[in-house]
Amino acid sequence: MKNNDKLSAWLFLMPALIFLAITALFPLAHSLYLSFFRLKINLPNQKILFVGLENYLKLFTDKLLAISTLNTLLFAVISVLCETLLGIIVAMVFCSNKNWAKAATSVFVVPMIMAPVAIGTLWRMMLDASTGVINYFINILGFDSISFLSNSKTAMASVIFVNIWQLTPWVTVIVAAALKNLSDEVLQAAIVDGASSFQIFGKIVLPLIKPVLVIVLMIRFIDAFKVFDTVYVMTGGGPGSATEMLPNYIYKQGLRYFDAGYAASLAIMFVIVMTFCSVIFLNWRKKEQENL
16 A cells, blocks of 8 residues: 555656656756867857866856855845845734735835846836935935946945845745734743743744745745845846846857857856755755754
8 A cells, every 4th residue: 555655646646746857857867968078159150169167167266266155145135034024024014904004015026026127127127316305306306316326336225125125925925824823822921931022033923934934935035035026137247247146147148159169168156056955955944943
């Protein structure tokens, strides 16, 4: 019976596994193959040339890669931390069964369900130095217009702000679900014992929802590293390389400079690093669950 159950389970999983192999594993394997060759895809008659680890060694001397990596790390750390903190605060406020909380939650999650390209286009127009609505109100207050997206000092802050605006609702929804699953008896007992609101949150609520927060951090951190649509529409990686992110840099190497081999090596290293980060987060979550 156990063998039959296992066979049935694998048969039910087989369509999804085949689809995954075709859409993910095969392209990944082909990218790994291309990463050992030199290939310009804009030259149709060019012969593919085996170069071994040359593309991977180039990673260590590519200054633009270092800049885009630091930009992506800065973007991911700041945006994820802000989204998590704001998400917890808003979830605590909205974690109610009252009608006003349900209505406010419905409005609050609108940015989360919008297409990233639409969000990028919307905020690019709103932040425009000459025709943007934000600078319109800044001028009304008597201040000069601010070049949010064309100034290297404000461009990164602008795309981080937009990402926080877009995905804080996602964190809020997940954290609110975790808060509603907490036992009322434990919270009431803490109140009876005279614990303050801060003590209840720090000593009871936060430890109980920490496994959920670790998953939220993992998903958002990896997703932030993959950011492409919104930043590409808003700034295209500019001005200069101020908002150049890793996915955008990989895209440029492959589809603007047509260097398929180097783009493939960048993609493989990106997958390896993200897999390593996922393992760290999963081990962290496992430890938190064991400590409950």
